[in-house]
Amino acid sequence: MADKILMNKNTLAALKVELKEYRESLPIFEMKEQQLVGIVRTLEKDITRLDEAIFDANKKIKSWVAVMSEQGIELSDIVDVDQVISEQKEVVGVTVREFKSIEFKELAIDLLTSPLWVDAAKEAITDQVIRRTTVDYKKKEIALLEEELAEARRMKNALKEVFIPEAIEFIRKIEIYLGDVERLAIGCAKLVKKKKMRKKQAV
Amino acid sequence: MIDDNLEYLMSSLPDLVFKYEGEERKKVFALLHHYAGEPNPPKGLVEILDEEAAKFLTESEIVLFKKISLVNIYREEFRNSKWNLLSQFAKFDFSLKEKIRQLRIARKENKSGSAGNENDFIISGNPLEEELQILQYQWDAVEEFAVNHFTDIDALVAYKIKLMILLRWWSFDADQGFDIFSDKTKVLEYGR
Numbered sequence: 001m002a003d004k005i006l007m008n009k010n011t012l013a014a015l016k017v018e019l020k021e022y023r024e025s026l027p028i029f030e031m032k033e034q035q036l037v038g039i040v041r042t043l044e045k046d047i048t049r050l051d052e053a054i055f056d057a058n059k060k061i062k063s064w065v066a067v068m069s070e071q072g073i074e075l076s077d078i079v080d081v082d083q084v085i086s087e088q089k090e091v092v093g094v095t096v097r098e099f100k101s102i103e104f105k106e107l108a109i110d111l112l113t114s115p116l117w118v119d120a121a122k123e124a125i126t127d128q129v130i131r132r133t134t135v136d137y138k139k140k141e142i143a144l145l146e147e148e149l150a151e152a153r154r155m156k157n158a159l160k161e162v163f164i165p166e167a168i169e170f171i172r173k174i175e176i177y178l179g180d181v182e183r184l185a186i187g188c189a190k191l192v193k194k195k196k197m198r199k200k201q202a203v
Numbered sequence: 204m205i206d207d208n209l210e211y212l213m214s215s216l217p218d219l220v221f222k223y224e225g226e227e228r229k230k231v232f233a234l235l236h237h238y239a240g241e242p243n244p245p246k247g248l249v250e251i252l253d254e255e256a257a258k259f260l261t262e263s264e265i266v267l268f269k270k271i272s273l274v275n276i277y278r279e280e281f282r283n284s285k286w287n288l289l290s291q292f293a294k295f296d297f298s299l300k301e302k303i304r305q306l307r308i309a310r311k312e313n314k315s316g317s318a319g320n321e322n323d324f325i326i327s328g329n330p331l332e333e334e335l336q337i338l339q340y341q342w343d344a345v346e347e348f349a350v351n352h353f354t355d356i357d358a359l360v361a362y363k364i365k366l367m368i369l370l371r372w373w374s375f376d377a378d379q380g381f382d383i384f385s386d387k388t389k390v391l392e393y394g395r
Contacts (some may be wrong), residue, residue, distance in 0.1 A: 062377065065384050068379075069377075075387050079316065117334055119310065125387050129387075
């Protein structure tokens with residue numbers, strides 16, 4: 001690149017404009033990186049909290065889950081998912097799907113003929129399904145945000161480590177070169193002037 | 204005549220005790236499988252009992268006897284049965300189910316549901332503990348109704364009910380139940 005760069009005022013001016021743009025972009029990418037890191041951390045904390053709740057629920061249910069093996073009871077007749085409600089949103093320029101809720105089918109449970117445990121089972125299943133689905137959505141959100149974070153970091157590092165230093169170096173070289181050229185021109189002009197004066201004096 | 208035949212049957216059936224221990228179960232399964240003539244028959248214990256009992260009952264009695272199950276015993280046809288014990292237990296079970304229904308409604312409405320309310324026949328524990336209490340109530344009731352019945356049709360009906368109570372209890376399996384729970388709560392398709 002340095003070999004190909006044209007050592008003239010036009011190039012110098014263009015490089016200065018580029019450097020200004022790089023310097024203006026850098027804080028934007030730094031801020032984007034910070035925001036994304038913050039959001040990802042929050043999501044990770046949410047997932048940790050939900051994973052603990054899932055684990056606790058599993059632990060708690062083990063004391064009575066034996067009833068769910070009762071023959072002749074189909075859990076799908078007790079609780080069944082109709083649809084998952086999610087919403088698209090923009091997070092630091094990334095389009096993600098945010099989990100909102102789950103709609104369960106309205107299933108009539110005969111309170112006379114169905115076993116008593118069915119009520120607690122329905123609640124436990126419903127709660128656990130919501131937790132697990134929330135975790136899944138948050139994990140997918142993190143994956144998308146981490147892709148964007150990696151990109152933001154790449155850009156930030158490229159600006160910091162490559163583009164800005166390169167531009168500064170090229171500008172420095174061109175300024176030195178142009179300075180040398182100017183000094184040479186001034187020197188030559190002074191020499192010519194001196195010679196002319198000597199000629200005049202000789203005459 | 205029937206009583207004489209039933210005496211033979213009742214005396215050869217394994218004793219039923221309200222226990223969950225493996226030894227108790229093995230004993231009952233082994234003896235009833237012996238009736239079926241093979242160590243691991245494809246049919247269930249209730250079916251084996253029905254078939255054995257059928258040898259000593261009339262056609263209409265067989266039909267009624269085979270219909271008896273814990274799921275439907277509360278129904279009117281059993282409440283109105285000419286078999287005393289069956290009728291008594293069916294009425295008891297219907298009353299029990301009705302009390303449970305009221306308890307469930309109350310819980311849904313958050314009015315009550317803990318010990319000490321009008322439904323204090325059930326103490327609020329975890330769902331398994333509650334089911335075991337219900338089974339205990341049913342067992343105690345059938346034992347009470349079966350007093351002084353040893354070799355008659357009421358004794359046979361009592362035996363079947365007790366067998367079904369035990370089989371229901373013994374069917375509760377923690378590992379299987381947890382597998383079912385895990386499967387039911389697995390992650391749903393993204394975006395569904």
